Amino acid sequence: MKYSFRQLEVFLAAANFQNITRAAESLAMSQSAASSALKELENQFDIQLFDRVGKRLQLNELGRLYRPKVEAVLAQAKELEQAFSKHTEVGALKVGATLTIGNYLAVGVMAQYMNTPTHPRVSLEVANTSTIARRVKDFELDIGLIEGELHATELEVLPWRGDELVVFCSPDHPLASKTSLTDDDLREATWIMREQGSGTRQSFERGMHGLLSDLNVLLELEHTEAIKRAVETNLGIGCLSEVVLEDAFRRGSLVPLKVPEHRQFDRQFYFILHKQKYRSAGIDAWMELCRQL
Structure with missing residues (x-):
């Protein structure tokens, strides 16, 4: 000028x-x-x-x-x-979320965030934990929402909220009538699983320690809805977040299975940020809306 x-x-x-x-x-x-x-x-x-x-x-x-x-x-x-x-102006955000969070939680947060006075835009990328972590590390995303544990020196990992995986089957499956499963039941079952690299798969494998080499995994799918449909048709049993399964349990199209008490499937959802990323008012506002869920 x-x-x-x-x-x-x-x-x-x-x-x-x-x-x-x-x-x-x-x-x-x-x-x-x-x-x-x-x-x-x-x-x-x-x-x-x-x-x-x-x-x-x-x-x-x-x-x-x-x-x-x-x-x-x-x-x-x-x-x-x-x-x-x-630092109070809320601006556009590039958000990454893992499949469970992106498909079932993040869209509601987006609606609230975009309804603030400046009506900022939000782009949402949905992928597995490893992909979201890489994109945040490369500054291609402002913030990530993940469901898997992560160890990366460049990233700050902040706890968000608790979650629990649930083993489930169709109402017609032979295991549906059992009040509680044994480790032998888990070994003998046919499984429909999330793919390697996903936070859900990571949490499942931690909970199934000692049995992994014995499991019969028929399908590994990237999408939770595909897993639910496969289980509904009696191709096998699955294990997904309770967030994903609430509606299906309410309708009765799927039923939860009680696993042995020593099998722990509780976990955390996390925020991830690059340690050198400036924490804008928009990022703070997004995190606060997430915590209010």
Whole structure:
């Protein structure tokens, strides 16, 4: 730009006080600095904004034309300065979420976030834990929501909320009539599982320690809905988040199975951020909305 905000401030002060000395005092400037700023503004555009009568400055026709425009520019600049200093402006976000979170929780948070006064946009990428972690690490996403444990030196991993995996089957499956399963039941069952690299698979394998090599895994699928449909058709039994299964249990299209007490399937959902990523007001607002779920 050919002009500075300081030059515009001097122009408005001079228009207000009609005296360069008083204008300079109001801006905590020397008289010579204020005079130079005003002259530079006029010389840069080869214009004259004041009629000079002795020590008195009086806006001419051109000055009166531009005064409201300059006031508007400086008012907007002041608002922007306040927003920068307070860090309260909520802006657009690039969010990554694992499949369970992205398909069943994140969309509701998006709706609330986009309904804030500035109506910011949110892009949501849904993938497995390893993919979301890589995208956050490469600064391609502002924040990630994951369901698997993660150890990465570049990333900050913050607990969000608890979750639990549930083993389930169709109402017609032979195991549906059992009040409780044994480890032998788990070995003999046919499984429909999430793919390797997913947080759900990671939590499942932790809970099934000691049995993994004996399990009969028929299918490994990336999508929770595909797993539910496969289990509904009696291809096998599955293990997914309780968040994913609530509606199906309520309808009766799937039923939960009680596993041995020593099989623990509780876990955490996490926020992940790059350690060098600036924590904007938008990121803070998103995390707060997630915690309110």
